[in-house]
Each structure stands twice: as structure tokens, then as C-alpha cells.
Amino acid sequence: MTTTTESLPLIELRNVVKNYQSEAGVFPALKNVNLNIERGEFLGIIGKSGAGKSTLLNMFTGVDALTSGEVIVNTNEESISLHSLNENDLALWRGRTMGVIYQSFQLLPMLTLAQNVMMPMDMSDLYHPRKSRERALELLDMVELIDHAHKLPSLISGGQQQRVAIARALANDPPVIVADEPTGSLDSITADHIFKLFERLVQSGRTIVMVTHDKGLMPRFSRHVEIADGELFSEADRK
Amino acid sequence: MRPRWRKVLSDLIDNKARTLLVVLSIAVGVFAIGVIAGAYVIISEDMSVSYASNNPANIELRMDDFDEDFLNTIRKFDGIKEAEARRVFNIRARPLGKTQWTSIDVITIEDFEENEVNLLTPLSGKEIPLKNEILLEQDVLEKMDAAPGDTLEVQLRDDSIKTIYVAGIVQDSSTGAVDFLAPPLAYISTDTLRLFDQGELFNRVFATVETGQDDDAHINIVLSALKEKIEKNDYEVGRTFRSLTHQHPLETTINAVLGILMALGVLIVFLSSSLIANTLSALLTQHLRHIGVMKLIGGRDKIIFKMYLVLLVSFGVLALLIAVPAGGQGAYGLAQFIATMMGFSLLGYRIVPSAFIIQIMVGLLVPLVAGFMPVINGSRVTVQKAISGDLAGESSEQGEGGANRESRFEAIQFQATRILADRGIRIKRPLLISLRNTFRRRGRLILTLFTLTMGGATFISVFNVRVTLHEYVESVGNYFLADVTLDFDTPYRVSEIEQFAMQDPRVTYVEGWAFSGADILYPDGTTADNVSLLAPPAGSSLVDPLMVSGRWVQAGDKKKLTISEGIYDLYPNLQAGDYLPLKVNGKEESWEVVGIFKFINMEGILGYAPYDYISRDQNMANLSFSYRIVTEEHDRAYQEMMAEDLDAYFRDNGFHVQEATPGLSTLDSAAESLDILISFLLIMALLTAVVGSMGLAGTMSMNVLERTREIGIMRAIGATDIRIITMVLVEGLLIGIISFILGIFLAVPFTYGFSWIVSTAIFETPIDVVFTPMGYGIWAGLVILLSTLASVLPARSAARLTIREVLAYE
């Protein structure tokens, strides 16, 4: 079992189509997208605003449902076709398998940084509460925020909040980290700091998928795909 | 603490004002429900027990004088448990130095210590009167001022005047209760009889039955047999009365109060449920993003539900901590208030388990049901929507169609504004914003309107019901149109009295009436009830009846009568033209019922027959004991003056006057219990109005809380404090005005409903509903005041927000 999934790509998107229904009619946000994400790579998804980057991410984080096609995630234990899971199983699966980071941090404002980082461990029941506390502090230490561990999110800067979000994404030690424009609302120096953090994580063997509209970052990914009007291009090499 | 519980705790304690708002909105309703349910139970339990504790007689016989030996015969009679004989006679009394006489029935009790039935409850002074002392029933104090230690002047039948010493005040919940039209009571011992020139014989029997003390049919069987036996011994029995041991005589009025309480309780459950639902859904809408984030990082529905379950239960428990003890106190206070007004005592403070259970049900269940709607909605929203924040607006409440309807509303509004502008009417911008805001959250608006409208409709209807009841009592007054009723001890020629009376230039018209008591019989010949037969001259203008069916009595009617609606209790299918078995003057006869009219049933069954027939039947043609006199003016004060003057005038001319009563006083007892009810209804109206405006206040502060960001933006582009406050105030006022308009309509069915509850309980018949502008007027003012008050605090807190606070993230 272990050997069978090991040889497969971590995430496979097959003929994924996503249409949005709106007053104006049907809007095709993704048009027949095929993409494999391999273990250990630092994949950049690059495109202009409105190209469909977030939509694409949402397809394999299970945050939004696809219209047709299939998304298969092969983790160590099993192969899972995402649309076969219901919202509830999806939430548990996502908590254990994916660390998701958003441009707007999405921390819970009433919890301290440490508690925010502990939350995924609490939700997924993977760690004993005492252990999860230790782990949260370790992760905060890693993102250099150990001194602020007991502050509320509103008391720290945006860059710091994003580092807490990264620590939180790592909490359950998921096989893949997914980030939607994580540096979008940060100044360039802070953004660079975050990016370096990602690079360190990739070096330590993690898989990261990151969405950005910044073409300048292109060379720093181990691989990138470009998206425009819901279609991928310059993808010939691997496919 | 695990982070999930830490979050719940923070939700609970971080924003104290918000938590307080939620807790209070639950507590208000739960408190009101506790008060109502508790008072309901306490009153219905204690009323009958406290009444029964005085061991009221099941049977009362008014009869010829009899002695101790005969009493013993009655005591031994089959089915009789206890029997006491008393002597009752009528006197007139007044405090020394006063001019106004009060008619009083004096009851002689042989042995106050061995007294077994119709027990007295001492209120003040001595419990047992000595020779030449008198105890007054508390009702006497309504007619004159007297206290233990005072001396009264007493006028006897022969007009001689004696003085007597007031020993104490007592309450007699049983004796006076059977006969509303009887004068108030006083008590003396046998020693004092001589002072009043009365013999030492009895003329009344008060007895209890052995079994079936709450079974009217059984009491009636015992009574009929006893009466037969007494009559066989050649004693004449006048009127008889039956009452049940556990049935308080004012039960009908109390039942009306309880019926209203019940209606109010149901209403309050609805109102507070909608208030709770409103507050919680507003609160939880703000939590949608949190739910999204938790689902993003692996939170399953089960965990999230559990967290919110704990949060909601905590709100409920906090509310219960406030509302249950306060509600218990309130319940007892309300019960005490009603008991005092109705003249019975409570068995003591206690926790009412059923009220407690209802409170817990409402306090916990309603928040759970109301709160879980938004939580379930929230967990159904995809994470993506929750996170992207595109549900900050209407989408969460309205679903997909929300945006559409919103734009349609805007289109209508735009159109309306343009049309108005074309005619030169400009709606100011802030007003436009308020208008838009009002309709932004339709679900919440509907709930708020529901609460406030229910409150308003109740308020308005209470005033309508009040007028309806008064109007009805007034129409019953049409049976007593005379200004003064003059009763004599002996019959006089009608022409003689007429001649004397007309010598007073203020008297315009005199009628002599006949009176007869009769028994209504069941088809098998047993007595069903008494009927008082009044016999005005045919065509009398002093009765203006409210006919239900048939016609009024006419000249020439023989063995024909009209009878009040109370007859339906005995003969439910009786119609005009049917024959009714009656026992008149000891003879069993069959009378034709020519008509049925409305009357206050608690005053007993009343019948009318023509004077000519009744007086001849009694061998008293052209004679009468009782006269109806019309005077020049008809107000209460004038009537009282005339009653006093005529009384003195006839006495001075050697007539044996028993009593002269002003016409409008006839309905005093009916009007009195109505006043109790109405003050009650008013309390109820205010309560619903308060709950309604609490709902509005909650909505307004939720609206403001939710719009902090928007208010910040308005500030950033230069909106002044005044502008922001006005915006919020106008919104609240707008809701108030809309609810007023809706309330006008809702008040119609409410008025009919409340009138029905009250009138069927008190008058045992539905009555014609009357509407009055008064309730509408007062509510219009009140709703404007309340909605302004409800919006002032939220408006001020909106204006106090600084731009930085508002625009800072979260």
C-alpha cells in the first residue's frame, strides 16, 4: 500500500472545470485544467488578478466544490478522490493533510498566537493537549515569534500575523502547504522574509504550492505554471 | 484549556456588553414567563384552598323564624354534616357624627368559638364581640370609615337610634359571596340581640353536606329533600343558595384574570423567542467567519456544534441565573397583588416547579433552537465563502436570491426618490441611508417588527377591551335606569307614593314595581336555581333591554316572562316560545318564555314579568314595596343627594323606608371587578410593550455592531456625530412607525380575542366589541418614545467609535 501511492504524484487534477453561477450567467473560471503536483516541489502558480488562481487552489484544498473532473490526493496511506468526501470529512482531512495560508491571515482574533497555532491540533485530535502546547511553542519559535506567544493577533504586525498563520499551517505536520498570495498584503522586505521561510521549509523536504501574481518570483520556485482566463499554459515540460 | 473552549470562553466574556445584551434578551422573556406561570399556579392552587379553609356552607336557607330544637332536626338530616343557625336582619348604620346611612345585614352568631361553617378571618381588633359590640366585615369599610374602637349610630326599623361599639374588622369570604346584591355584613353575639329589639330565634341555616361538597348536583338533591322536610313542618323557606366548598365565589373573575395571564404567557413566549432568535442570529452572523476558519483548519461539524452548544447553553444558564429567582419573586408578588384585590390569602411563598420547568425549557431550548439555525447555516456555507467574507452582507440570510432582491429594492427606492424629486420633494441623504439600512436585513427586521407589533397590538387592544367592558356594563345599566330605588318595609298604594314623591319638584316620574322570587325547576320537578322576578309596569321606560331573542314583556302577559341568558346554564336549548317549569308562591306552574335577554350572569338569573300580573297574583294589586324614581338630573352625585333627601322625606311622613339607593350604585360590584381586570390588562400591555422595545433595542445595537466598519468609513469621509446618531435614530423610528401601522391591523383580532376571553369568563356570554382611538393614540406616542429610547444607546455608541478602531482589522 505504501509503495503504491509513493510512486504517484502527490496531487492529481484531471480535467477540472469550475463554473461560477451568477446573475450574469455561467462564468467558466477553470476550463479543463490538468495538473500534477509532485512530492517535495515548490510549485508556483502565477497569473494576473482574476485569472483563476484562487479558484484553482480551492479545488485541491477542498475549500470549494468543482463542477466536473476529478482531484486525487495520494498521501502516504491512501489515495483520495476529493469530491467523494462530504464537507465534514473534508474538513477533517484538510486539517490533517493541508496547511492552508491566506493573504488575509485568517487568525481567530480572540485567541492568543499560541492558541491559534494549537487550534488545528485541537480540531484534528492528533496530539495530546500538553504535547500540542509544546509543539505550538516550537513552531512559534521557528517563525521567531516565541516572545509574542501569549499576545492577541491584533497586537502584532501583518508580517508577524502571516508567520503565525504559517506556524498554524504546519501544526499538524501536513504533507503539503498551500498558500494563496501569502505576501500579497505585505511590504517587500517582510514578503521576502516570508518567502525565505518557505524556501527553508522546502529544503527540509516539504511540498509547497504557492499562488502569486508576482512574475518576479518565478525563478525562485522549483517549478511554476502560469494561468490565464482559467487555462494553464507553459506546462508542456511535465505533462 | 483546550483552544476550542478558550474560544468559547472568550466569546462569552470578551465583549461583555454584547453578552449582556444576549443574556438580558433571554432573561426578560424567561422572567416574564416565570412571573406569569408562577402566579397562575399559585393563584389557581391557593384560591380554592384558602376559600375552603373557611369551611363555606354548601347550603344556605332563608326561612321563617325557628328555634334550637328545629336546628337539631336539620343537623340530623341525612346528608348534612354541619349545620348552624343564625339570625340575620337589616339595619342602617353610620359613624357617629356622619349623615350618610349605610344599609348593613347583621348576622347573629350564637357561639363565636364553636363556629364551624362560614368562618371569619380576623383582620384587626377583637375576634369576638362582647355585649353591645359589633364586628364589621371589611366590605363595610368601602361604604363608610370605621375602625375598631369607633362608635356607630344604628337606626332600627321603627326609626329609633342606638349606638354600638366597633370591636373589630373581619373578613367573611363565604356568607356575602352568594348574593352580590346584598348589603355588606356585620356580626354580633346573641346578647346584643336585645339592643336591636330582635327575638332570639333563627331565620337562616348554613349547612355543609357530608359527601360531594364540590358536586352541585348532589348538594341540590340534599337541599331539595331538606327543603321538602322543612316545608312539611310548616315552615316557609324563602330563598335558597348552593355553593361548592372549593369554588371561590369570584372564581369567574379570577378565571378571567388567569385566562388573560395564560394568553399573556403564550404571547410572551412568542415575543421572547423571537427576541432571542433575533439577537442570537445577529450575534452568530458575526461568527460565520470564525466557523469558516475552523473548518479550514480541520474542524468537523461535530466539534463546531459542540462549541456553539456550550456557548448557547451558557447564555441560557446566565439568563436563568438572573431570571429564575427574579421570576419567582415576581410571581409571588403578582399573585399577592391579585389575591389582595380578590380578597383571599395565599398559602405562603414557594417555588412553583412547573413554572421553574417552563422557564428552563424556554431559557435553554429557545436559545438552542434559535441559535442553531445560524450555526447550521454557517457550517453549510463553504469555507471559501466564509473566508472571502462575501457573506458580510445579506447572502448568509437570504441565500442566493438575496443580491437580486436587494437590487430590486434599490431600484424601487431609486424610482420612488426620482418621482418625489420630480414633484420637488427631496429625501435627504441620511434619511435615504437609514431607509436603506432598515431594509437591509429582512429576516431581522421581520422578527423585530413581529415583537414590537405584537406588543403594540396588545397595548391597543387592552384599551379597546376596556371600553368594550365598560360599554357592556353601561348597557346592563339600562335595566336600572331609575335614579333612585326606594324600598319600603310594608306595601303602600302606588298612587299614594306617587303623589308624595311628585311633591318634590325635582322628581319627574315614579313607578311602583312588584317583585317575586321563584324557583326554576328541572323537568323532573327538582329545583335547579332561583330566579328573581322583577315586575315593572308593562311598557315601562325604565328598562331598556338587550334582547338575545324573542320580545320584551307586554301588558296582558299571563304566566309569561323574559329571562336572562343565565338560563342557558340550566336549559341550554331554550328558545323564545318554550315553556319553563317554575315554582311561584309554592305553586308549580308552567310559564312561557317570551324572550331572552343579556345580563351579567354572576349576579344570578333575572326575569321580568308585567306588574299587573305579578301584583294580582300576590294579592297586592295597586300596591308595591319597591319604587323606581326618575329625577331631573341623572349624575351619580345628584342621585345620591336625591336618595338621601327622599329617604328623609318619606320617613318624616311616617313611611317605613327600608332603603333608598342611587341608581348608578347598582352596578358597583360588577364595575369593581372589571376595574381589577382592567388594571391587570394594563400591566400586561406595558409588559409586552417593554419586551417589544427590548427587541428593538437589541436589533439596533446589533445593527450598529455589525456596521462598525461602514460607520468608520462614513466618519472617514466626514460624517459628523449628529449625522451618525440621526442615521441610527431615524432607522429605529422607522421600524417603530412601521410596527405601529401593522399593529393597527393586528389589534383587531387581538381585541376580539381578549374580549372573548374576558367576557365569556365574567359574563359567560360574548359581548359586542367596541373600538376606541385612545389606545391607538397612546401607543403612537409610546412607540415613538420607545423606539427613540431603544436607538439612543446604540446611536451614541456608534458615534463614539473612532475611525482607527473601526478600520483596524477585526
Ligand SMILES: Nc1ncnc2c1ncn2[C@@H]1O[C@H](COP(=O)(O)OP(=O)(O)O)[C@@H](O)[C@H]1O
Ligand atoms: N463566487 C464567485 N462567483 C462568481 N464568480 C467568481 C467567484 N469567485 C471568483 N469568481 C470569478 O472567477 C474568476 C477567477 O477568480 P479567482 O480565482 O479569485 O482569481 P484570482 O485568484 O486569480 O485573482 C474571476 O473573474 C472572478 O471574478
Ligand SMILES: [Mg+2]
Ligand atoms: Mg485570488
